[in-house]
Amino acid sequence: MSVEPTKKDVNEQINVPIQTHKLAPRKNASLTAWIDYLLAIHPSEIDMGLARVSWVAEKMGLLDFSQTQVITVAGTNGKGSTCALIEAALTLEGLSVGVYSSPHLLHYNERVRVNGEDAKDSDLVAAFEAIELGRGETSLTFFEYATLTGLYLFKAAQLDVILLEVGLGGRLDATNVVDADVAVITSIDLDHQEYLGDTREQVAVEKAGICRKGKPVIIGEPDRPSTLIETVNAVGAQMCAVGPHFSYQITQTHWTFQGQLFHLSDLPLPQLPLPNAATAIAALEHICPSISLEHIKQAISQTRLSGRLECVSEAPTILLDVAHNPHAARYLLSRLLAKNPTRLLALCGMLKDKEIAQVLALFTPHIARWYCCDLAVPRGARGADLAACLPQGETVQVFESLALGWAQLQEELQEDDIVIVFGSFYTVAGIKTLIKGNDSV
DSSP: OOOOOOHHHHHHHHTOOOOTTSOOOOTTOOHHHHHHHHHHSSSOSOOOOSHHHHHHHHHTTOSOOTTSEEEEEEOSSOHHHHHHHHHHHHHHTTOOEEEEOOOOSSOGGGGEEETTEEOOHHHHHHHHHHHHHHHTTOOOOHHHHHHHHHHHHHHHHTOSEEEEEOSSSSTTSGGGGSOOSEEEEOOOOOOOHHHHOSSHHHHHHHHGGGOOTTSEEEEOOSSOOHHHHHHHHHHTOEEEEBTTTBEEEEOSSEEEEEOSSOEEEEEEOOSSOHHHHHHHHHHHHHHOTTOOHHHHHHHHHHOOOTTSSEEEETTTEEEEOOOOSHHHHHHHHHHHHTTOOSSEEEEEOOBTTSOHHHHHHHHTTTOSEEEEEOOOSTTBOOHHHHHHTSOTTOOEEEESSHHHHHHHHHHHOOTTOEEEEESOHHHHHHHHHHHHTOOOO
16 A cells, blocks of 8 residues: 555544444345435544555455456546446456446445446445444444445455546545555546645645556546656556557547557547547556457447436437536536537536636636526535626526426527536436436435
């Protein structure tokens, strides 16, 4: 591990008081009961540090994956799509693959996937019960519990490859308790500044914390802060970066990839962002160098990711995207403008700790009508807060819920409109639930 907690660190972190007023669910309780419990037992939602989770993981035998390739993926944006493409290609190649990701959109089960299938309620509950017994008096955050659950189920499945998507940063993220055989850093920009720092240089150090000595780190960020290179070199990892070590070019109908082993042409254009697709292929060079070209092409053509430019209606066109920081917003806007919209409408809900003004400023020259909605979560911003960040003269309506904003939007839609629903995982999940009529966990 890149971060070795001292005895003092361990003592301080594992002795965080447990909220004892909340009793553990009974044997074979429902998944919902367990999630309610996990949300209640730790004093804070985010509590950075590896001491607690590594202590429990070691006790439960969840740190040794010597028979499995571990791929850890960090980055401000692009982690999910990079993992999805790697997963698809390896599965087509006949390997058994587990993916741990966060957050989920509709159901908690989405966080742990084994061979393309979301974890069953019964398997998650069994893992929770084992972790509850194994942690003893050590308090764990919701995310730490989730990470241990993934490791527990992956260990039981005896997989060829597991992909661990970093939740926050890298260096102190719970996924970093396991040593990566291949590290991947997709992009570096500002988000979660209160935890990762106010500059890209500081963020880069946190992302690079997933690197390991003598192991490859695939870097898809073209504008690499000097601190990233310095940290990778200090760790002694083998850097494979876009530009000097792999590159890609796009035409109107296809694209090419040139790497250290692969030289691929006539690749189909992906539905996912092209930089992430290229980063995934660069990772595959190190994970499975014998993989067939046909399986790579098939994975590129087939891979989709829910909530990433997800089209839920054709006429009018309605797209859902979880973009919630300036880096993701810039890419989203470029894809929207490429569609040459006659009229572009936006339904937006964001968390109050995000760069709301910066994100909305990117869109304001192009949006004909805004629907700004409250998010009914503790960190949610009010629609009025979003509207206050828009310039005077914008056509904007404010709603106390996503449901109200969605209903008004439906009344005002025209057939040739393009609608973008964005701003948060909560926003996309809420609208998907309204569309599908599903209950979310």
